[in-house]
Amino acid sequence: MSESNPWADQWLKAQQQFVGAWSDMAKSSNAGGNASQSDLWSQSFELWRQACQAQTQPDIQQAMQKCIDMGKEYFSMAEQISKGMTNGANPVEAVNQWMEQIKQSMQQFSGVPGFDSTAFGDFMKQWFNPTQSWQQMADAFTPMNQAAWQLPGMNTSVFNMGEAIDPMGKILSSPGVGYFREPQEKQQKGIQLGIEYHQANFEFNQAFLRVASESIQGFQARLLKIDGEATPKTLRQIYDLWVEISEEHYAEFAMSEEYQALYGNMVNRLMILKKHYSEITDDFLRAMNLPNTREVDTMQMRLQQLRRDNIELRNEIKDIRAMLKQPQSAPAAKATPVTKPAPASKRAPAKTAPSRKKAVARKAPAKKPDAVVKKQAAVNKAKAGA
Amino acid sequence: MSNIPFRSDQLVDELVQFNQNLSQGVKNLLDADEISAGVTPRQEIYSEDKLTLYRYQPSTGVVQNKIPTLIVYALVNRPYMADIQENRSTIKGLLDTGQDVYLIDWGYPDMADKYLTLDDYINGYIDRCVDVMRERHGVDKVNILGICQGGVFSLCYSTLHQDKVQNLVTMVTPVDCKTPDNMLSHWVQQMDIDAIVDAMGNLPGEMLNWTFLNLKPFQLMGQKYVSMVDIISDEKNVKNFMRMEKWIFDSPDQAGEAFRQFIKDFFQQNKLVEGGLKIGKHDVDLKNLKLPVLNIYAEQDHLVPPAASKILPKLISSKDYTELSFPGGHIGIYVSGKAQATVTPAISEWLNKRS
Numbered sequence: 103m104s105e106s107n108p109w110a111d112q113w114l115k116a117q118q119q120f121v122g123a124w125s126d127m128a129k130s131s132n133a134g135g136n137a138s139q140s141d142l143w144s145q146s147f148e149l150w151r152q153a154c155q156a157q158t159q160p161d162i163q164q165a166m167q168k169c170i171d172m173g174k175e176y177f178s179m180a181e182q183i184s185k186g187m188t189n190g191a192n193p194v195e196a197v198n199q200w201m202e203q204i205k206q207s208m209q210q211f212s213g214v215p216g217f218d219s220t221a222f223g224d225f226m227k228q229w230f231n232p233t234q235s236w237q238q239m240a241d242a243f244t245p246m247n248q249a250a251w252q253l254p255g256m257n258t259s260v261f262n263m264g265e266a267i268d269p270m271g272k273i274l275s276s277p278g279v280g281y282f283r284e285p286q287e288k289q290q291k292g293i294q295l296g297i298e299y300h301q302a303n304f305e306f307n308q309a310f311l312r313v314a315s316e317s318i319q320g321f322q323a324r325l326l327k328i329d330g331e332a333t334p335k336t337l338r339q340i341y342d343l344w345v346e347i348s349e350e351h352y353a354e355f356a357m358s359e360e361y362q363a364l365y366g367n368m369v370n371r372l373m374i375l376k377k378h379y380s381e382i383t384d385d386f387l388r389a390m391n392l393p394n395t396r397e398v399d400t401m402q403m404r405l406q407q408l409r410r411d412n413i414e415l416r417n418e419i420k421d422i423r424a425m426l427k428q429p430q431s432a433p434a435a436k437a438t439p440v441t442k443p444a445p446a447s448k449r450a451p452a453k454t455a456p457s458r459k460k461a462v463a464r465k466a467p468a469k470k471p472d473a474v475v476k477k478q479a480a481v482n483k484a485k486a487g488a
Numbered sequence: 489m490s491n492i493p494f495r496s497d498q499l500v501d502e503l504v505q506f507n508q509n510l511s512q513g514v515k516n517l518l519d520a521d522e523i524s525a526g527v528t529p530r531q532e533i534y535s536e537d538k539l540t541l542y543r544y545q546p547s548t549g550v551v552q553n554k555i556p557t558l559i560v561y562a563l564v565n566r567p568y569m570a571d572i573q574e575n576r577s578t579i580k581g582l583l584d585t586g587q588d589v590y591l592i593d594w595g596y597p598d599m600a601d602k603y604l605t606l607d608d609y610i611n612g613y614i615d616r617c618v619d620v621m622r623e624r625h626g627v628d629k630v631n632i633l634g635i636c637q638g639g640v641f642s643l644c645y646s647t648l649h650q651d652k653v654q655n656l657v658t659m660v661t662p663v664d665c666k667t668p669d670n671m672l673s674h675w676v677q678q679m680d681i682d683a684i685v686d687a688m689g690n691l692p693g694e695m696l697n698w699t700f701l702n703l704k705p706f707q708l709m710g711q712k713y714v715s716m717v718d719i720i721s722d723e724k725n726v727k728n729f730m731r732m733e734k735w736i737f738d739s740p741d742q743a744g745e746a747f748r749q750f751i752k753d754f755f756q757q758n759k760l761v762e763g764g765l766k767i768g769k770h771d772v773d774l775k776n777l778k779l780p781v782l783n784i785y786a787e788q789d790h791l792v793p794p795a796a797s798k799i800l801p802k803l804i805s806s807k808d809y810t811e812l813s814f815p816g817g818h819i820g821i822y823v824s825g826k827a828q829a830t831v832t833p834a835i836s837e838w839l840n841k842r843s
Contacts (some may be wrong), residue, residue: 162517165716165733169517172713173510180503184496193492235709239698325492334492337502341714345706352705357674366678373680377687398599399689406603413612 180337194325197340201318233307240303240372288382295378299371306368309360317351506717513720523730525738526568528580530591534620538595541617544571547583553836555631555654555843556588556621560614560645562637563594563746564696566738569822570635572731576823581832586840588625592617592638596740602689604743606644606750607768614645618652629654631839636660636792636818640754643800644767647777655842657782657835660792660818663803666758667795671703673755681756685748693739703790732823761803774800780808782838784831789818810838 182203186196280286321344334340355361380395387394534541546552559579561567570591571579582589592614597604621630631654634642639661646653665673684691701708719725759765765772781804785797794813801809814821814831821827 162520162730164737165730166514166517168713169510169514169716169720172710173506173717175710176506176714177503180499184499187496187499193494197492235698235701239694242694335494337494337499338506338714340492342711345711349704349706353671356671356702357669362674362678365675366680370678370680370683373683373687377683380687395689399602402600403603406608410608410612 176341179341183337183340197325198322201322205315205318233310236306236368237303285382285385288378288385292375292378292382295371295375299368299375302364302368302371306364309355309364313351313355317348320351321347509721510717513717513726516720516723516726517730519723520726520730523727523734525566525731525734526571527574528571528577528583533590533624534617536613536616538597538601539613539617540593540595541620542591542593544579544583544589544591546588547586550584550586552588553586553631553840553843554625555627555629555839556590556625557582557631557633557657557839558614558617558621559589559591560632560634560638560642561592561594562635563597563609563742564637564739566735566740567591567593567635569735569819572735572823573728576728576825576828578822578827578832581828582836585833585836587631587836590617590621590630594740597690597743598741599689602744605745605768606641606753607770609746610641610645610767611648611770614641615649615652618645618649622652628652631655631657631843633657633659633835634661636662637750640750640760643760643774643777644765644772646779647772647774648767648770650777650779653779655780655782655839656777657784657839658797658800659784660786660789660797660821661783661800662754662792662796664758664761664796664799665755666761667793669793670796672699672791675699676751676755679751681748681751685744688744690744691742691747693741696742697737697739700791732819761799774803775805777804778806780810780842781806782810782812782835784812784814784821784835786814786816786818786821788816788820791818808842 179200182200183193183196186199187193191199324343324347328334328343334343384394384396529545530542531545532540533543543556559567559570561570571577574580579589579591594613618630618632622628629652632642632646634640634657636659639658640663642656642658643661643663646656662670667673688695716729719729753759753765757764760772760774763773781800783797783800785792785794787794798811801811812831812834814827816824816826821831
């Protein structure tokens, strides 16, 4: 790394800014005003990361991004605790104040679907990693679903409002009419399935919100009881304790019947939705005289079966050839029982590796003895005829 | 109320140190070379579709076991876990103790492979690889070492083709998939697997990643990266960390039909234990398995709890059954120094006595 690189200069600047800001904060409770030091840190780091992005491999970039993201969350936690301490609270009180702030933030989101976890504070992102990452993954698998929610009037915030769904449900279940009745009904069903998925996703997220809240209470309770060697002595140890307690609460939840049902329902709803939109896409492609998934599936299925048949036939030919060779040295009638082929070593094993993509001699699994005997009889008959 | 004995200025010092480590770590990441997958020299012996059968270069100066060993890895993730780095390689350990090691690399299935079934994998691909090895070495039987899901495949294969298998080693293999502590199994019980496969075709690797990471989300998606800062600030550790990181996120898609059957038959209906398992046209009853078996499990395995593996001797008829317990986790059993010192030599010793 050369000091003359522009990104190295930026990094140096970011470091100076960071150390200066945190030192000021340590000296005075008023330093920094309302500005977030963790934001300052992450912004300067982000600038630097972007500057050097072109020079890194994709694997490294990803790891670096995760590292920086977690660094930001770690700093955010530190900032909240530090603020409490510079305002005169002892460390336990400062941690508790920080937890109370999170709880308050969570309460305002309780009951609201599609919550934006950034509003909880960066550190709380961790608790919503499963829901956030699920959302990203689900969006990637069902782009058509996301597009549907961008339609005018499709405000997802209505989907937790129980009765408010009903009028929409009635509209969506009204029969289609006219020449385009069938596509119209399919679209209606798609939106209905979308609502069902979002409802399932909402219920999943709400359960996470509840368990996150329980986890905070568990953390606070542990802090009250903890003493002796187990007492955290550094910020890092506080963080590790938080992770440990969160993991315990999460594991209990994840092994519950409730989780199994919520998660299963959410996955199933998403898959039904995706399949439905795939069918709509197939209809569209067919109308355009383009190959669609159904047709490609049929071809793939037939092709796979053909390949199995092909392998089976090749094996049979190989067996027949082997049998044809046997009588040259010994009469077929006295041949070794074919149900138990001779060891590979007696069958002149290839000394070099078989060529690429070339099938090798094979004993078919659990080949029925009578089938093989019949084959031998056929070979004998053929030879007799010859 | 207890107190936490640290001051505001200590907190700042800690953060400054963290920041320095992070910056040094990121610099080390930037300076890192390309990450290789697998370290031991090997030769491609046979290939078919996406599958490649490799033979690892035997170690010189050791007495060679005449029976070659085939490693059957899971379809999930990539097999270079068993050969992740020079001093942490199960494969190298096996070579150094006289084994002639082959490995099936399943490759990355795509949509053209979605109709591959468990029958295609077990009675097709594995069987053909075994035949290649038998011919090359002029032997009737080979040793099989199955890892995780590959262990399940190996159990099925060995039960159906005992005339081709000398010894069977299963590592962290789920046999009873419905033990009360099995989180993965718990999650899939109410999933409509048909709906998933019908909608997705193949199961995307990203979905599997999500599932595995969410077994311990705070540790695996959060704490790990905070700890990483300390690790990668030392240049020597960067490559090893990145190798592991690459492996964790290197998840092939799962061929749809094989996935459908695997989850339904093993995880939802637990057929290895409850009975009724069919692979293609063949019934698989573990009671028919009479081969020598070495069953290895990890005591802190969060993916395959020990109880899931330990049931095996109750289900098979083998009179030569050995069990090995490793004090570590699902990954540690391949990559930890402790595993290199204990597990790999134990496998070789067990195989050498029976070959």
